[in-house]
Amino acid sequence: MGVLESVVLGTYLGVLVILALMGSHRFVALFLYYRHRERRAKPVPLPSPLPRVTIQLPLYNEKYVVDRLLDSVAQIRYPRHLLDIQVLDDSTDETVAITATAIKRLRAAGLDIDHVRRESRVGYKAGALDAGLRTAKGELILIFDADFLAPADILEKTVGHFSDPTVAVVQARWGHVNREFSLLTRVQAMLLDGHFVVEHGARSRAGRFFNFNGTAGVWRRAAIEDAGGWQHDTLTEDLDLSYRAQLRGWRFVYLPDLVSEAEVPVEMSAFKAQQQRWAKGSIQTCLKILPRVLATEELPWYVKAEATFHLTANLAYPLMVLLSLLVFPAMIIRYNMGWVEMVVVDLPLFVCATASVCAFYVVSQREITKAGLWHRVSVLPAALAVGIGLSISNSKAVIEALLGHSSEFARTPKFRVEGKGDEWRRKAYRGSLSAVPFIELALGAYFSYVAYYVLVSGLFGALPFIVLFQGGFLYTGALSVTQVGWAWRLPERRRSSQVAIRS
Numbered sequence: 001m002g003v004l005e006s007v008v009l010g011t012y013l014g015v016l017v018i019l020a021l022m023g024s025h026r027f028v029a030l031f032l033y034y035r036h037r038e039r040r041a042k043p044v045p046l047p048s049p050l051p052r053v054t055i056q057l058p059l060y061n062e063k064y065v066v067d068r069l070l071d072s073v074a075q076i077r078y079p080r081h082l083l084d085i086q087v088l089d090d091s092t093d094e095t096v097a098i099t100a101t102a103i104k105r106l107r108a109a110g111l112d113i114d115h116v117r118r119e120s121r122v123g124y125k126a127g128a129l130d131a132g133l134r135t136a137k138g139e140l141i142l143i144f145d146a147d148f149l150a151p152a153d154i155l156e157k158t159v160g161h162f163s164d165p166t167v168a169v170v171q172a173r174w175g176h177v178n179r180e181f182s183l184l185t186r187v188q189a190m191l192l193d194g195h196f197v198v199e200h201g202a203r204s205r206a207g208r209f210f211n212f213n214g215t216a217g218v219w220r221r222a223a224i225e226d227a228g229g230w231q232h233d234t235l236t237e238d239l240d241l242s243y244r245a246q247l248r249g250w251r252f253v254y255l256p257d258l259v260s261e262a263e264v265p266v267e268m269s270a271f272k273a274q275q276q277r278w279a280k281g282s283i284q285t286c287l288k289i290l291p292r293v294l295a296t297e298e299l300p301w302y303v304k305a306e307a308t309f310h311l312t313a314n315l316a317y318p319l320m321v322l323l324s325l326l327v328f329p330a331m332i333i334r335y336n337m338g339w340v341e342m343v344v345v346d347l348p349l350f351v352c353a354t355a356s357v358c359a360f361y362v363v364s365q366r367e368i369t370k371a372g373l374w375h376r377v378s379v380l381p382a383a384l385a386v387g388i389g390l391s392i393s394n395s396k397a398v399i400e401a402l403l404g405h406s407s408e409f410a411r412t413p414k415f416r417v418e419g420k421g422d423e424w425r426r427k428a429y430r431g432s433l434s435a436v437p438f439i440e441l442a443l444g445a446y447f448s449y450v451a452y453y454v455l456v457s458g459l460f461g462a463l464p465f466i467v468l469f470q471g472g473f474l475y476t477g478a479l480s481v482t483q484v485g486w487a488w489r490l491p492e493r494r495r496s497s498q499v500a501i502r503s
Helices: 003-035 066-073 095-108 124-133 154-163 183-205 221-226 237-247 268-295 301-337 339-368 373-377 380-389 391-402 436-457 460-488
Strands: 053-059 083-089 113-116 140-143 167-176 217-220 251-262
Touching (some): 003 301, 003 339, 053 124, 066 095, 083 095, 095 113, 113 124, 124 237, 140 154, 140 221, 154 217, 154 251, 167 221, 167 237, 183 251, 183 268, 183 339, 217 221, 221 237, 237 268, 268 391, 268 460, 301 391, 301 436, 301 460, 339 373, 339 460, 380 391, 380 460, 391 436, 391 460, 436 460
Parallel strands (some): 053 140, 083 113, 167 251
Antiparallel strands (some): 167 217
């Protein structure tokens, strides 16, 4: 074997081993989830007297969903004299007028609600939350993003937990109001369910650090202030504040049975923008916070280990891209050496990584549904493929974070799509095109050739894994291009109001 072949094969195997280890951490999450099942958070009665609560609703150009949000918030059951609402509106379009009209309606119904406008969008969402906190009246702060629907009983089920003076946050689970709209929304729902059911469940039960998810949760105001407040030097201000608060000794509570429905993106470019923001922000938070976590002597090793896996998880995306480029030359080298080594070494590593992911998502679906379980699980191959397909766009975000390249907070546009018949293609806030989808399509074509090579070479055991790579890149790339193409066929007056989201 030549030097170049040795380097290619060694790098390929090293990347594959690292990804298999990162993937196998999901087995650890499953173990913790079941091992500490008895530590699931239990209902706590409301205290007497009740604390005052401020509801914060950060908005930026959400004209399609703001009415739905405000109507759901108005249905929250809590004494009106102990409740005030801040609509933190940084919008620059028709959302401002729509919001003002809705607020008048709710004030007439007896709600204490303010329309808070800033001169500039400094700090984006974190800046808006921080500005609102200065005039908030409540000792507890309930936060909802614009695409959420507030459960009427959310305060009845969360406020009691704050009787424990060490509790900083009570987080609800996200539901998905448009899960069945398309294959893309079903995939997103499964990916989010894995995070909220297994990851949050395991970490909260086992006493590890976990995070407030930016919405559908209640904060103790004193904990926000004690931890240093909302800061906007990362794109995931929620993750950043969560770790800073837990480093200060505050405790987080997760309620998996309290579900707040939300709308997942129906457009691939919007989904990618959301995933890029989360990937970049998590690595920014990792660089900022992880050294402090590891240096804190009071934390046990298992908390530090879980925090390390949590905050570095998105480093898997650049490794996935590298693996994608190396898999074919490594396969040729292996094949020329004899197929036995490929079967003994490569396939078990692929199976280990894939099996852990499959178990992770199957358990999440089994835990939250009985009826229709197989319908939900049937989307698993697509979820695995989309996870691979996102590796190009998310790798770009991760590398930017590692290089210290800052970027704007790209919000995820929503179109009030709930059922299969809802229309969204002729609405504003549509995406624009970048080079990324064409790179994805090129990789899809590359893996199509690899699939052909595998077939003619008789390496049938590798075919399912190659098809996942092929399908993932082709699906993410093709959907990005075609959906943006639909947008550009709209009349000029419609396109002029669109907000660009780089796909």
